[in-house]
Amino acid sequence: MIFGAYACSEDDTQPTENPDSSLIANNSELADLLLRTSDVNNTSSIDCIDLLYPVTFFIYDSNQQQTGTQTVNSDGELLALLLSLESGTYIALQFPISVVLQDGTVVTVNSNAELVTLISGCASGGGGVPSDFETILTSGSWFITYFFDDEDETSDFAGYEFTFATDNTAQAVSATTTVDGSWNLTTSTTPDLILYFGESDPFDELDEDWDIIEATQDIIKLKHISGGDGTIDFLTFERTPNGGGGGGNTSDFVDNLTTSVWYVNLLEDDGVDETCDYVDYEFTFNANQTVIATSNSNTVNGTWSATSSNSGIDLVLNFEITGGDDPFEDLNDDWDVISFDAQIIKLMDVSGGNGGTDYLDFGRNPYQGCSGGGNTTELTNILLDGQWFVESYIDDGDDQTIDYNGYVLTFNSDGSVLAVNNNNTITGTWSVVTSGSGLDVNLDFGTAVPFDEFNDDWDVVTYTTTRVELFDVSGGNGGTDYLTFQKL
Incomplete structure (x- = not known):
């Protein structure tokens, strides 16, 4: 069996031949990783990463001519497809696809190489499941402090104390009710926790094969990806009721939050690390x-x-x-407090729209991981010093510089920017921030033509004291725009 995975455009155009000369043969790295990811009965199966279905494959014959397509909707269907392929045939993945990592992060994958890196990376990392997980689970009592199934349903389990015995039995006990159940661990490299508490509501909601996100003596975090619609459920056990990761003591949390200053140490928005957007800011909660x-x-x-x-x-x-x-719009939310102490506050939010998970950490020291971010203060001071004009503006290959002839731009320290010619004054806003790719210049002129074309988050190519070169890749058609400011 030989099969390959190749990128295809999002417009459902079907290729007529293999666009990639690097075929993936039977028993090759990606072939083995895909099989281990989809086969839960494999003793070396990989459970630390999941494909978000549906996923479409293009099928090719031995001459690399397309013979059909097949959409798979579950691990079982993917395994059946892989095992049914005849020798000499190929398959190609239609990229982009999405995968869910062990911690619930959703990542977009655009190539074979990215997929190999993600699967092999999590497999070699062991998935974060401690070797003494069974001892942790079967020691003492647990309470459900978070259960999310399309919506927060934690209150359904209020008052129930859970125990897990070494003989794989389990119980949920309240003042008036006892619910018997069972638990098991899969034999895969990164084991899943299988729970069963019968068919009665709401305990039937727990009857799943749960991925173990985190496990310590005090907390167990689990997730489950639906094989139907791809939604993600979350389940958290803690040693005390209503823990919320911080013991549920709002007064202690507020005292901690309002003491001294904080810095954003992590902002992960649906799998994208945006921490460097806040690296220059000091936060004071009054x-x-x-x-x-x-x-x-x-x-x-x-x-x-x-x-x-x-x-x-x-x-x-x-x-x-x-x-x-x-970037501050991404902070505006109702965040669940995962944990907190005097040095760090960990927060999480599950989107009500696409089910993606965001993570936000505040720490006592500035984040040091933005080595490629550049010097925001230096570029800010350069733009504040003097007046500027648009030397060049190329919009997806179309030179539109003439639209800005005669305008003089002034960048002010209050975050405003003025574009003035003999007949018109246009007001906008600007800022310089760092991102994972370097420095960004944010511009917003509202609906004022033609400067509304500049409303974007521009990547800085290079700058001097008299010249600033920017570019932006469109999130729609993938075209690239170029903007250059020259000092008068």
Whole structure:
């Protein structure tokens, strides 16, 4: 059996021949990884990563001519497809596809190489399941502090104390009810926890094969990906009821939050690391429920509140937003408090839309992982110094520089920018931030033509004291725009 996975455009155009000369043969690395990912009965199966279905494959004959397509909707269907392929035939994945990592992060994959890296990486990492998991599970009692199945249903299990015995039996006991169940671990390299508590509501919701995200003496975090619609369920056990990762004590949490300053140490938005967007900011949470984020060139005001919910403590953040690409918009949410102490606050949010999971950490020290971010202060000071004009603007290959002839731009320290010619004054906003790819310049001129074309998050190519070169790759058609400012 030989099969290959190749990228195909998103417009469902079907290739007529293999576009990739690097075929993946039977027993090759990716072939083996895909089989181990889809075969739960394989003693070396990989459970630390899951494909989000449906996934489409193109099928080719020995002459590399396409003979058909097949869409698979589950691990079982994928395994059946792989095992049914005849010798000399090939298959090609239609990229992009999405996979879910052990911690619930959803990642978009665009190539064979990316898929190999993700699967082999998590497999070699052991999936984060400790070797003494059985001892942790069967020692003492547990309480469900978070259960999310399309919506938060933690309250359905309030008052129930769970115990897991070494003979693989389990019980959920309340003041008036006892529910018997069972538990098992799969024999895969990264074992799953199989729970069964019968068919009675709501305990039938727990009857799943759960991926183990994290396990310590105090907390067990699980996730399950539906084989039907691909939605993700989350289940958390802790040693005390309504823990929310921080013991459920809102007063202690508030005291900790409002003591001294904090820095964003992680912002992962649906699998994308955006931490460097906040690396220059120092956050102060005040007792009057206001919050201030301050950098050398900017101040962002907002509000916060901490509440108790069935899942524990929630931290609600609401920052003022300027423009369509303001990174602070990604912080505005109702965050579940996973854990907190004097040095770090860990938060999580599951999107009500696509089911993606976001993670936000605040720490006492600035994040140091933005070595490629560049010097925001230096570029900010350069733009503040003097007046500028648009030397060049290329919109997806179309030179539109003439539209900006005669305009003089002034970047002000309050975050405003003015574009002025003999007849017109256009006002917008600007900021310089760091991202994982380097420096970004955020521009927003609202609906004012023609400067509305500049409304975007621009990557900085290079800059000097008299010239700033930017580019942006469109999220729609993938075209690239180029913008250059020259100092007068």
